[in-house]
Amino acid sequence: MTDVSETIKSRTSANHYDPARKLSDEALAQLIELATCAPSAFNAQNWKFVAVRSDEAQTRLLPLAYNQPKVLDAAVTFIVCGTLQPHLALPGALQPAVDVGILDEATFNGWVGAANGMYKDNATLQRDEAVRSAAMAAMTLMLAAQGKGMVSYPMIGFDAVGVADAFALQANEIPVMLLTVGYAAAANWPQKPRKDVAQVLSFA
Ligand SMILES: Cc1cc2nc3c(=O)[nH]c(=O)nc-3n(C[C@H](O)[C@H](O)[C@H](O)COP(=O)(O)O)c2cc1C
Numbered sequence: 001m002t003d004v005s006e007t008i009k010s011r012t013s014a015n016h017y018d019p020a021r022k023l024s025d026e027a028l029a030q031l032i033e034l035a036t037c038a039p040s041a042f043n044a045q046n047w048k049f050v051a052v053r054s055d056e057a058q059t060r061l062l063p064l065a066y067n068q069p070k071v072l073d074a075a076v077t078f079i080v081c082g083t084l085q086p087h088l089a090l091p092g093a094l095q096p097a098v099d100v101g102i103l104d105e106a107t108f109n110g111w112v113g114a115a116n117g118m119y120k121d122n123a124t125l126q127r128d129e130a131v132r133s134a135a136m137a138a139m140t141l142m143l144a145a146q147g148k149g150m151v152s153y154p155m156i157g158f159d160a161v162g163v164a165d166a167f168a169l170q171a172n173e174i175p176v177m178l179l180t181v182g183y184a185a186a187a188n189w190p191q192k193p194r195k196d197v198a199q200v201l202s203f204a
Pocket of ligand 1: 154158177
């Protein structure tokens with residue numbers, strides 16, 4: 001593992017992958033274990049991941065990702081989903097924190113009640129939360145991959161309805177992002193320059 005600043009600074013969106021270098025299902029699960037350390041509102045963990053890594057599944061995804069070759073060349077393309085109705089699954093998501101003594105019963109009930117009040121009749125907020133949580137997890141996944149010597153590429157260039165259909169996503173699972181992960185081939189761009197901090201930071 002490298003220093004976190006180095007990991008952040010070395011991450012790029014890598015277009016070119018070594019197609020010969022695959023990842024085991026165990027290695028993919030380790031990446032997702034790290035991704036799920038991302039924060040989410042109420043610790044709802046309202047995300048799901050589909051690891052598209054077999055030849056057949058990659059070929060199925062290719063046209064839905066507008067024929068971007070990295071979908072075939074990368075070891076995996078994760079379909080990073082955010083899930084709607086986070087309040088319904090929240091008790092199950094929080095119970096382990098109660099069981100290990102982090103959350104007391106009053107806090108558990110307070111959070112579940114607050115989440116019900118916020119999300120139950122607010123489809124827009126449910127969708128916002130799904131996108132927020134999936135984006136948090138996707139960023140964590142990219143840094144996890146980078147820290148393990150791999151590269152990644154986030155994509156909005158895909159047919160969301162087609163992907164949901166082709167990979168049998170549930171009605172409450174929103175495909176927020178495709179994310180290729182694998183080992184780099186030559187000719188990837190370096191990280192592009194960023195705006196000066198003074199352009200984006202104000203102090204209050
Ligand atoms: C949510 C998201 C979606 C993106 N979708 C695409 C895409 O569909 N096609 C593409 O070529 N690049 C896509 N990119 C990559 C961006 O162009 C890239 O992150 C940006 O140019 C900065 O470069 P860097 O990631 O190498 O630092 C996406 C990036 C993000 C964060």
